[in-house]
Amino acid sequence: MSQHIIVWFRQDLRLNDNPALESALNSNAAVIPVYINDTSCGRPAGAMGLWWRDASLAKLDAALRARGSRLIYRDGKAADILPALAQETGASAVLWNRQYEADIIARDTDIKATLKNNGLDAESFNGSLLFEPWEVTSKSTGGPFKVFTPFWRACRALGLKRGLWTAPAKITPPPSWPPSDPLPQAAPLPHMDRLDDWQPGEDGARAALNLFLTQNISGYAERRNLPSEPATSRLSPHLRWGEISPARIVAETENAKIIGKDGDKFLSELGWREFSYQLLFHNPSLPETCLQEKFEAFPWRDNADDLEAWKRGETGYPIVDAGMRELRRTGFMHNRVRMVAASFLIKHLLIDWRVGEKWFWECLVDADPANNSASWQWVAGCGADAAPYFRIFNPILQGPKFDADGIYTKTYVPELTALSGKTLYAPWTAKTDMLDSGQIALGDTYPTPIVNHEAARARALERFKSL
Numbered sequence: 001m002s003q004h005i006i007v008w009f010r011q012d013l014r015l016n017d018n019p020a021l022e023s024a025l026n027s028n029a030a031v032i033p034v035y036i037n038d039t040s041c042g043r044p045a046g047a048m049g050l051w052w053r054d055a056s057l058a059k060l061d062a063a064l065r066a067r068g069s070r071l072i073y074r075d076g077k078a079a080d081i082l083p084a085l086a087q088e089t090g091a092s093a094v095l096w097n098r099q100y101e102a103d104i105i106a107r108d109t110d111i112k113a114t115l116k117n118n119g120l121d122a123e124s125f126n127g128s129l130l131f132e133p134w135e136v137t138s139k140s141t142g143g144p145f146k147v148f149t150p151f152w153r154a155c156r157a158l159g160l161k162r163g164l165w166t167a168p169a170k171i172t173p174p175p176s177w178p179p180s181d182p183l184p185q186a187a188p189l190p191h192m193d194r195l196d197d198w199q200p201g202e203d204g205a206r207a208a209l210n211l212f213l214t215q216n217i218s219g220y221a222e223r224r225n226l227p228s229e230p231a232t233s234r235l236s237p238h239l240r241w242g243e244i245s246p247a248r249i250v251a252e253t254e255n256a257k258i259i260g261k262d263g264d265k266f267l268s269e270l271g272w273r274e275f276s277y278q279l280l281f282h283n284p285s286l287p288e289t290c291l292q293e294k295f296e297a298f299p300w301r302d303n304a305d306d307l308e309a310w311k312r313g314e315t316g317y318p319i320v321d322a323g324m325r326e327l328r329r330t331g332f333m334h335n336r337v338r339m340v341a342a343s344f345l346i347k348h349l350l351i352d353w354r355v356g357e358k359w360f361w362e363c364l365v366d367a368d369p370a371n372n373s374a375s376w377q378w379v380a381g382c383g384a385d386a387a388p389y390f391r392i393f394n395p396i397l398q399g400p401k402f403d404a405d406g407i408y409t410k411t412y413v414p415e416l417t418a419l420s421g422k423t424l425y426a427p428w429t430a431k432t433d434m435l436d437s438g439q440i441a442l443g444d445t446y447p448t449p450i451v452n453h454e455a456a457r458a459r460a461l462e463r464f465k466s467l
């Protein structure tokens with residue numbers, strides 16, 4: 001009987017640069033590609049993340065079919081499904097690429113042991129990071145780095161370049177396919193009405209990288225802060241679902257000879273992703289527990305009205321509202337605005353960062369187990385190498401600084417189209433005739449600020465200082 005190998009796809013929804021698939025094909029086996037919707041383990045994806053995943057699974061299935069193969073989709077517990085599927089198909093091995101959440105690691109370890117007890121080979125690979133989270137250690141402590149800059153310096157010293165692998169045009173199928181549940185249909189929520197710019201799947205990821213490297217990377221080091229410009233790669237949801245490997249991003253950036261500060265800055269953002277995964281691996285409760293313990297005693301406010309206003313993008317601060325509405329409609333928010341909106345929730349409203357983290361988890365197409373919680377902890381000031389507590393993003397000044405002509409803000413807050421310059425970001429300072437001619441009635445067509453900036457800032461400084 002010819003050999004069959006199950007390749008278990010998880011957060012690696014691609015064929016190229018996929019070490020588990022590469023290993024299966026190197027052994028000349030027939031491959032049974034499977035995806036298991038196991039909601040019993042790991043953090044279930046939020047609504048926007050699921051939309052992306054389901055669209056991506058359809059693309060993965062199509063790419064496999066074009067190579068004479070297909071994706072088997074099963075709903076249920078991986079720990080039950082994999083041994084049963086191996087028996088059903090007579091597979092001799094199960095291969096997969098690793099994930100780094102503690103409960104997933106524990107489940108995978110058990111699955112590996114069960115499969116090996118059943119006489120199968122079971123092997124896992126690094127398919128999503130440049131470095132395993134335990135590989136880059138501080139010479140002085142021997143443990144993981146707590147600060148980004150020396151971490152990234154150490155990564156660069158080890159070398160970022162990895163081998164790339166191109167999936168073959170044909171993937172040998174088994175003599176007969178085991179049954180599959182139907183693939184889930186990607187279903188956007190009604191308010192997700194600006195999804196057209198996204199192209200989930202491996203081809204979309206390659207196209208996004210190519211567009212970025214050929215047209216948009218110039219000036220990245222500064223322009224990445226401007227939300228109205230197409231100045232960043234928008235690769236985050238592709239990376240989240242493993243549609244592209246960081247190794248390919250590094251190789252193509254270097255091949256394109258994008259050196260100097262734009263290339264370095266871009267690669268260092270991938271470094272923040274590596275750093276976040278290292279933090280998650282060594283601190284499994286990163287999404288729930290402040291890395292700096294003293295913050296656990298912080299007296300957060302519990303205010304449902306303020307929280308709702310923030311979620312809906314009705315805080316009365318246009319740059320915050322633009323970001324929150326971009327999130328709701330597109331499943332994305334520009335990084336600069338993420339920092340401002342998160343800081344507003346934590347510092348101006350004194351609402352627990354974990355509440356915001358959960359909302360982003362629900363709404364972001366790139367909601368990532370490591371990046372989301374590490375970034376929220378960074379803004380709250382309670383994380384590793386975090387912003388100091390007195391860094392409070394000023395929602396009145398951030399707008400004119402980073403969206404001076406208001407293109408981004410007016411896209412999502414069109415009711416303020418008549419305003420410009422600094423007034424756009426502080427509509428309550430606009431003259432009455434200007435508001436009237438723009439048909440703006442504060443408190444009616446657009447909210448008045450839910451908190452006074454100066455008072456909220458002073459309150460936050462006072463409370464954070466008490467720590």
Ligand SMILES: Cc1cc2nc3c(=O)[nH]c(=O)nc-3n(C[C@H](O)[C@H](O)[C@H](O)COP(=O)(O)OP(=O)(O)OC[C@H]3O[C@@H](n4cnc5c(N)ncnc54)[C@H](O)[C@@H]3O)c2cc1C
Pocket residue numbers: 224232233234235236237239240266269270271272273274276333334335336338339342360364366367368369371372373375376379
């Ligand atoms: C409060 C908050 C929450 C966030 N939540 C997430 C999240 O759930 N998922 C996520 O991928 N990013 C998150 N980020 C980081 C960042 O905002 C996004 O990665 C970035 O906006 C994605 O756009 P891009 O792909 O065009 O980025 P680019 O500027 O092109 O960067 C390239 C890649 O580097 C990585 N990267 C960039 N910035 C960061 C960062 N600060 N931390 C970790 N990795 C980074 C991403 O994988 C990104 O795709 C969050 C930031 C904040 C402030």
